[in-house]
Amino acid sequence: MFEIVERKMIVPNLHLLVVHAPDVVEEIQPGQFVIVHAGEGSERIPLSAADWDHETGTLSIVFMEVGTSTGRLALLEPGDAIPTVVGPLGKPTEIDHFGTVICIGGCFGMGSIFPVVRALKEKGNKVITIMEGRSKNLLYWEEKLARYSDRVIKLTRDGSYGYKGHIKKGDDIIRETGIKPNRVIANGCMTLSYKTTQEYAHFDVPVMVTLNTIMIDGTGMCGVCRCTVNGEMKFACVDGPEFDGRLVDWEELAKRRQQYVGEEAFLVHHSGCGGI
Amino acid sequence: MLVKKRFLFIILDVEEYNMAEKKTSRFERVEMPKQPPYIRRRNFAEVALGYTPEMAVKEAKRCIDCKKPVCIDGCPVEIDIPGFIRCIAAEDFSGSIKILKEKNCLPAVCGRVCPQEEQCEIKCILGKKGTPVAIGRLERFAAEWEASQGKIELPEIKLNTGKKVLVIGSGPAGITVAGDLILAGHDVTMVEALHEPGGVLTYGIPEFRLPGKVVSREINYLQQLGVKLVCNYVVGKTRSLKKILEEYDAVFLGTGAGLPWFMEIPGENLNGVYSANEYLTRVNLMRGFEYPKSYTPVKRHKRVAVVGGGNVAMDCARTALRLGAEEVYIVYRRSQQELPARLEEFENAEEEGVIFHFLTLPEKLIGDENGWLKEIECSRMKLGEPDQSGRRRPIRIDGSEFIMPMDACIVAIGNSPNPIIPQTTPELEVSKNGTIVVDESTGKTSLDRVWAGGDIVTGAATVILAMGAGRISARSMHAYLSTI
Ligand SMILES: Cc1cc2nc3c(=O)[nH]c(=O)nc-3n(C[C@H](O)[C@H](O)[C@H](O)COP(=O)(O)OP(=O)(O)OC[C@H]3O[C@@H](n4cnc5c(N)ncnc54)[C@H](O)[C@@H]3O)c2cc1C
Ligand SMILES: Cc1cc2nc3c(=O)[nH]c(=O)nc-3n(C[C@H](O)[C@H](O)[C@H](O)COP(=O)(O)OP(=O)(O)OC[C@H]3O[C@@H](n4cnc5c(N)ncnc54)[C@H](O)[C@@H]3O)c2cc1C
Ligand code: SF4
Ligand code: FES
Numbered sequence: 001m002f003e004i005v006e007r008k009m010i011v012p013n014l015h016l017l018v019v020h021a022p023d024v025v026e027e028i029q030p031g032q033f034v035i036v037h038a039g040e041g042s043e044r045i046p047l048s049a050a051d052w053d054h055e056t057g058t059l060s061i062v063f064m065e066v067g068t069s070t071g072r073l074a075l076l077e078p079g080d081a082i083p084t085v086v087g088p089l090g091k092p093t094e095i096d097h098f099g100t101v102i103c104i105g106g107c108f109g110m111g112s113i114f115p116v117v118r119a120l121k122e123k124g125n126k127v128i129t130i131m132e133g134r135s136k137n138l139l140y141w142e143e144k145l146a147r148y149s150d151r152v153i154k155l156t157r158d159g160s161y162g163y164k165g166h167i168k169k170g171d172d173i174i175r176e177t178g179i180k181p182n183r184v185i186a187n188g189c190m191t192l193s194y195k196t197t198q199e200y201a202h203f204d205v206p207v208m209v210t211l212n213t214i215m216i217d218g219t220g221m222c223g224v225c226r227c228t229v230n231g232e233m234k235f236a237c238v239d240g241p242e243f244d245g246r247l248v249d250w251e252e253l254a255k256r257r258q259q260y261v262g263e264e265a266f267l268v269h270h271s272g273c274g275g276i
Numbered sequence: 277m278l279v280k281k282r283f284l285f286i287i288l289d290v291e292e293y294n295m296a297e298k299k300t301s302r303f304e305r306v307e308m309p310k311q312p313p314y315i316r317r318r319n320f321a322e323v324a325l326g327y328t329p330e331m332a333v334k335e336a337k338r339c340i341d342c343k344k345p346v347c348i349d350g351c352p353v354e355i356d357i358p359g360f361i362r363c364i365a366a367e368d369f370s371g372s373i374k375i376l377k378e379k380n381c382l383p384a385v386c387g388r389v390c391p392q393e394e395q396c397e398i399k400c401i402l403g404k405k406g407t408p409v410a411i412g413r414l415e416r417f418a419a420e421w422e423a424s425q426g427k428i429e430l431p432e433i434k435l436n437t438g439k440k441v442l443v444i445g446s447g448p449a450g451i452t453v454a455g456d457l458i459l460a461g462h463d464v465t466m467v468e469a470l471h472e473p474g475g476v477l478t479y480g481i482p483e484f485r486l487p488g489k490v491v492s493r494e495i496n497y498l499q500q501l502g503v504k505l506v507c508n509y510v511v512g513k514t515r516s517l518k519k520i521l522e523e524y525d526a527v528f529l530g531t532g533a534g535l536p537w538f539m540e541i542p543g544e545n546l547n548g549v550y551s552a553n554e555y556l557t558r559v560n561l562m563r564g565f566e567y568p569k570s571y572t573p574v575k576r577h578k579r580v581a582v583v584g585g586g587n588v589a590m591d592c593a594r595t596a597l598r599l600g601a602e603e604v605y606i607v608y609r610r611s612q613q614e615l616p617a618r619l620e621e622f623e624n625a626e627e628e629g630v631i632f633h634f635l636t637l638p639e640k641l642i643g644d645e646n647g648w649l650k651e652i653e654c655s656r657m658k659l660g661e662p663d664q665s666g667r668r669r670p671i672r673i674d675g676s677e678f679i680m681p682m683d684a685c686i687v688a689i690g691n692s693p694n695p696i697i698p699q700t701t702p703e704l705e706v707s708k709n710g711t712i713v714v715d716e717s718t719g720k721t722s723l724d725r726v727w728a729g730g731d732i733v734t735g736a737a738t739v740i741l742a743m744g745a746g747r748i749s750a751r752s753m754h755a756y757l758s759t760i
Contacts, residue, residue, distance in 0.1 A: 023514050037471060041563070043571045044471070068571060084471045086508035216562070216572075219469050219510060219696060221479075221534040222554035226545060233538060233545070238696065252545050255647030259547045260573045 001081035005058050007073075010140045011133075014064050014108060015074050016050075021085045022057025030115035031093025031210070031242055034059065035218040037084035038072035045069045046215045046237070048187065049088060050111030059085065062111030062140075089218045090241045093208065095119045099126065099182035102174065103149070104167065104196055106132040109188030109210070110141055114148075116185055121148040128153065128179070130170040132192065136161035167195045181205055186245075190257065197245030209245040211236045214257060227253050303406025306335040308413050317597045317628040320483045320565050324388070329369070332417040336364035339409045342401055347411060350399040352744045355379045357396060357411055364414055370425075372418045380415075381455045382448060382743065384423065384490045385477060387416025390740050391618050423493060430500060434461040439757040442467065442524040444511045444697070447475020448739045449530035449730025451494065452746030453753070454503045460754045464502070465524075467509040469696075472561060475532055476731075477739070479561040480553070482591050484598065485621075488560075512700035517726070525760060526725050526753045529712060530746065533731035534694040538687055539583065543641030548577065548649035552588045552688035559595050574599065577684035581605045581652055583638055584688035585614070590621040592686045593630045604630050605680070609637045609657050609670045635659070637672060641685060651681045693732045711735055719749030727753055 006018035024034060033048045051060040065074045076082070093116050101120050105113035110131050121127050129149040133139045134157045146152045154162025155169050163169050174181065184207045186196040193209035200207050213225040213236040220238035227236055228249035234240060309325045310316070316323050327335065339361045347357045356375050363372035376383045392412035400408030422428065439462045443450045446468040458464045472478050474491040499505055511517060511531075520527060536551035538544050555574075558564040564574030580596040582589045585608035596604045606625070608615065611634045615622055626632070633654070640653040656676035659668035693710045705713040705722035712721055712728040719727040729745030731737055 023509065026515060027513075027519075041570050043562070084508050086469070086471070086510060087513065089510065089513055216554065216557055217470060219534070220694065221536070222557050223536045223538070223551035224554045226538075228545060233540075252647065256545060256547060258647070 001083060002085040004076045004078055004080045004082065005056075006078055007076045009074075010062070011138050014062055014138070014140070016111070017047075017061045017063060017073060017076070018058050019061070019082070019085055020057055021059045024085055024087050025052040025054060025057060025059050028052055028059070028088040029092035030095060030119045031112075032088035032090050033112075033218075033241060034061070034085050034087030035089060035215065036061075036069075036073070036086075037082060038069040038076075040083060042072060043069045044084065044216055044218070046089070046212075046218060046241075048108065048112035048210065050108075050114055052115075060111070062108045064108050086218070090237060091239070093119075093185065093242055095123055097123050097125060100128065100179060101125050102128045102130065102170075102181045102184045102200070104130040104132065104170065104184070104186040104188070104192070105145070106167075106186075106188035106192040109186070109192065110139065110145070112210070113185070113187040114141060114144060116187070117145055118148045126150050128174065128181070130155060130167075131162075132156075132167055132170070132188070134158065167192060168199050171199045183208065185242075186210070190254065193245060194250050197248070197250075201246050207245040208242050209248070210241045211243060211248065211253065212241075212257070213237075213253065214259065227256070302338060303402065305338065305407040305410045305413075306331045308410070313624075313627040313629070316484065317594075318600070320598055322487050323484050323624060326420055327413055327417045329367075329417075329421070332364050332414060332421075333367055335410050336361045336414055338402065339365065340401065346399040346401065347396040347409075350396040351379075352395065352740045353379045353747065355396075355415075360418060361409065361411070361414055364418060369418060369421045372414075373422045376415060376418055380740075380743065381452055382494055382739070383415050384419035385448070385486060385494065386740055386743075387412050387414075387419055388486050388490070389481060391738065393619055395740070428497060428500075431459060433459060433501065436463065437461045437757065438463060439526070439760070440524045441465070441526050441528070441753065441757070442520055443528045443530065445469075445475060445530035445532055445730070445732075446473035446495070446505070446507075447530055447532050447730060447742060448477065449532075449732075449742040449746040450475070450528065451498065452743045453528045453530065453727075453729070453750045454498055455501070456747060456750035457754060457757075458498070458501045458503050460750075460757075462754070462757060465504040465506060466498070467506045467511060469508075469510040470561065471507050473505055473507060475530075479557045480588070480591070482556065482560055482595050483565070484594065485591065510696065512696040517697060517701045517704070517723075521723075521725060524725075526727070526757055528719075528746075528749055528753065529697060529721070529726065529728035529732055530730045530742070531694045531697055531732045533691040533736040535692040535710075536687070537690045537692065539638060539689060541638060541640055543643055543649070544687070546641055546643040546649045547647050548575070548684045549641060550684065550686045552582075552584070552592050552686055553691070555592055555686050556588075556595065559599070565595075565599065575684065576600045579603045579605075579682050580684045580686065581607050581638075581680065581682045582686045582688055583607045584690070585610065586616040586688065586690075587618060587621055589686075589688035590617045590625045590630075592688050594625055594628055596684070596686070597628055597630065605633055605682075606630055607633045607636050607638055607652075607654065609635065610667060611635055611659060614667045635670065637670065638685070639677065642679075649682060649685055651679050652685060653677055653679055691731075691736045693735065709735060717748070718752035719745060720752060725756075 003020040050062045130153045132155045184200045216222045218237045225236040230247040345358045360372040360375040397408040443466040558574045562572035563570040582593045635657040644650045657670040660671045663669040698706045727749040730742035
C-alpha cells in the first residue's frame with residue numbers, strides 16, 4: 001500500500017496528491033507518469049508526475065476530478081493508502097541543451113510541466129513558460145514555475161489575469177518579441193495539446209505533446225493506448241506518452257478516447273446502488 | 277441470485293456424474309463432468325468440474341503400469357506418470373501429489389491447461405486400442421484433492437544461505453524459479469509489474485478454464501515458503517537491471533511474451549477493435565465480468581469476430597459469449613487441421629456455439645462516422661505448399677472478398693516478448709525477434725549473474741515449457757550461488 005502524505009484541492013476541481021512511493025521516485029525523470037489504483041477494485045488510471053522528493057520518497061501528482069477514479073482520489077486524506085502506484089512509466093521527456101524552449105501547461109499540465117521546466121533550465125536552456133486557464137482562480141504554481149523560467153506568460157480566457165486569450169495568444173506574444181524557439185513542449189488536456197500543435201507548428205520545430213490515451217497496464221501489454229504517429233502504430237505508454245504533435249493522427253485519437261464515454265457516465269450515475 | 281445459480285449447478289453435476297459413470301470400459305476413459313454448453317456459455321464458472329475420487333480411482337486403474345512408460349518421454353518435466361497414477365489407483369492420494377510435486381510445482385494449473393493430448397497422453401500405449409489414460413485429469417484431481425484437505429504440507433527448508441535472488445515476472449517461469457530456490461535455502465524476492473501476480477495465468481487465461489483461486493493458492497504457497505512478493509514493480513522502469521544487480525546475487529528474467537501483434541491492415545485503430553490481451557485483461561485481471569460492480573468497463577458487443585486460431589483466440593471467443601454476445605466468430609486463415617488450439621478447447625468453443633470461419637483472412641476493418649467498427653472485409657483462402665512451420669501455407673483466392681457486419685474484432689494472432697527490459701538494458705543480448713538469448717542447458721544470458729526463461733526466451737509457448745525452463749535456470753542459479 002502507498003500512504004497518502006497530502007491531498008488538497010489547489011484550485012477548483014484540481015487536486016494535489018502527495019504519496020509515499022520511494023521506489024517510484026528513485027529513478028524518475030521529467031515527463032514520466034505513474035498508474036494508480038484509487039482503491040480496491042478501481043480502474044488503473046495514468047497520472048503524470050508533477051514533482052518528487054528523493055529524500056522523503058514522495059511523489060506529487062496534480063489531478064483533475066473528472067470521473068469515478070479521480071473522484072475516489074479526491075476523497076483521500078493524509079494517512080489513507082492506495083493499493084497501486086506503479087512507475088515511473090513511459091519515456092522521459094527529452095532534455096538537452098536546445099537553446100530556447102517554450103513550455104506550456106494547462107489544467108493538470110501546469111503541474112506536470114514543472115519537472116520539465118526545471119530540468120531544461122538546469123541544462124542551461126532559456127525557458128519561456130506559458131500557463132493557461134479559464135480564469136485567474138484556475139492558475140497555480142506560478143511561483144514554482146517562475147523559479148526555473150526566464151519568463152512566465154499567463155493566459156486566461158476571461159482576461160482576469162495576465163493576457164486575455166487562449167493558447168493562440170501565447171504565440172502572438174512570442175512572435176511579437178521576435179524570439180525563435182528551438183522546441184515547444186506542452187502538457188495538459190487533449191485540446192491544449194491539439195491547439196498547441198496547430199498554433200505553434202509554424203515555428204518549424206518539434207512540438208512535443210503528451211497524449212492522454214486510455215491506458216490499462218502501462219507496460220505495452222494491452223495495446224489500448226495505441227495511436228498513429230507518422231503513419232505508424234505506437235503504444236503511448238511505452239513509445240510515448242510524448243510525441244511530436246505535428247505527426248499525430250488527432251482525429252483518430254479523439255475518437256479512440258470516446259470509447260467508454262457511455263460506460264463511464266453510466267457508472268457515475270449508478271454508483272452506490274449495487275449495479276444490475 | 278448467486279445462490280440459486282449454484283444450486284442449479286449442483287443438480288446438473290449429479291446428473292452429469294451419473295451419466296459419466298455409465299459409459300466406461302477398459303479402453304475408454306472415464307469422462308469428466310462438465311457444465312453443459314447451454315448453461316456454461318453464459319457464466320464464468322469453471323467448465324470442467326473435475327473427477328470425484330471414485331472416478332479418479334477407476335480411471336487410474338486403467339493404467340497398465342508399462343515397464344517402459346513412454347508417457348514420461350512426452351512430459352517436458354518428466355513427471356513419474358505411472359508412479360502418481362499407481363498411487364491414485366491405490367487410493368493413496370497424498371502419495372500421488374507428492375510424486376507430482378517432485379517435478380511439477382503447479383499440478384493444479386498444468387492438469388487444467390497443459391496440452392496433454394500432444395505431450396504425454398499421445399504417447400500412452402492405451403491410445404493405440406482406445407483412449408489414452410486421462411493423465412491431465414488425474415493430475416488435476418490429485419492437486420484438487422490436496423487443496424480440499426485444507427492443510428498443505430510445507431516442506432522443510434534447508435539452512436538459509438543468505439544469498440539474494442530476484443525473480444522478475446510472476447508467471448509460471450518465475451513461480452518455478454522462486455519455488456525451487458526458496459527450497460534450496462536462498463533469500464528470494466519476486467517482483468511483478470501488474471498489481472496481481474500470476475502472469476498470463478492471471479491476466480490471460482479466463483476464469484472458466486483456470487479459476488483465479490487456483491493461481492492464488494499457488495502464490496500463497498510460495499509466500500508461506502518465504503518468497504517475498506512485490507507487485508507494482510516494473511524492472512527497467514522502477515529500477516534498472518544494472519542497479520538491481522548491485523543488490524542481488526542472481527537475477528532471473530521471466531517477463532513473458534506480453535506485446536500484442538496487430539494485423540497491420542487498415543482500420544485496426546477503430547473503436548471496437550481489441551488485442552486479445554486488452555480484451556482478456558479487462559475481463560480477467562480487472563474483473564470486467566463483474567462490471568459495474570468492478571470499475572473497469574467492458575463492452576458487451578453483439579457480434580464479435582476473433583481473429584486467430586490458438587488457445588488465446590478460443591479464450592476470447594468464449595469470453596465474448598459469456599459477456600452476452602449473440603454471434604461469435606473465429607476467423608482463421610488456415611483450415612481446421614492446422615488450428616493450433618488444443619482440441620479440447622476447440623470442441624468446447626464449438627459446443628458453446630462459436631461459429632468457425634476457416635480459410636478466411638481479414639483484409640480491412642471498416643468503421644462508421646464515429647470511428648466504431650461496422651464491418652470486416654475478408655478474403656477466402658486455399659492451402660498451398662507447406663511453409664517452414666510445416667503447415668500448409670494459406671493463399672488468397674482473388675475476387676473472393678466478402679463483408680461481415682461486426683461490432684467488435686479481437687486480434688489474437690500472437691505476442692512478442694515484452695521489450696521493456698531489453699530496451700533499458702542494452703548489454704543484454706536479444707535475437708532479432710526480441711527474445712532473450714540464453715544458453716539452453718543453463719538458461720544463462722549474456723549478462724553475468726542473469727538467467728532467463730519462459731516466453732521471453734522462446735516467444736509465446738506453453739505453461740509447462742515455461743516451467744521447464746524455470747527449472748533449468750534454477751538448477752544453474754543454485755549451482756552458481758553455492759560457489760559464492
Ligand atoms: C500519460 C497520461 C498522463 C496523464 N496525466 C494526468 C495528470 O497528471 N492529471 C490528470 O488529472 N489527468 C491525467 N491524465 C488523464 C487521466 O488519466 C484521466 O483523467 C483519468 O483516467 C480519468 O479517470 P476517472 O476514472 O476519474 O474518469 P472516468 O470515469 O474514467 O472518465 C471520466 C471522463 O474522462 C474520460 N476519460 C477516460 N479515460 C481518460 C483518459 N485516459 N484521458 C482522458 N480522459 C479520459 C472519459 O471518457 C469520461 O468522459 C493522464 C493521462 C495519460 C494517458
Ligand atoms: C489467453 C492465453 C491462453 C493460454 N492458454 C494456454 C494453455 O491452455 N496451455 C498452455 O500451456 N499455455 C497457454 N498459454 C500460454 C502460457 O500462458 C504462457 O506460455 C506462459 O504463461 C508463459 O509463462 P512465463 O512465465 O514465461 O510468462 P508470463 O506468464 O507471461 O508472465 C510474465 C510476467 O512478467 C511480468 N513482467 C513483464 N515485464 C516485467 C518487468 N519489466 N518487470 C516486472 N514484471 C514484468 C508480466 O506482467 C507477467 O506477469 C496461454 C496464453 C494466453 C495469453
Ligand atoms: S503409457 Fe499410459 S498406460 Fe503406460 S504407464 Fe503411461 S499412462 Fe500408464
Ligand atoms: S496501456 Fe496497455 S499497452 Fe499501453
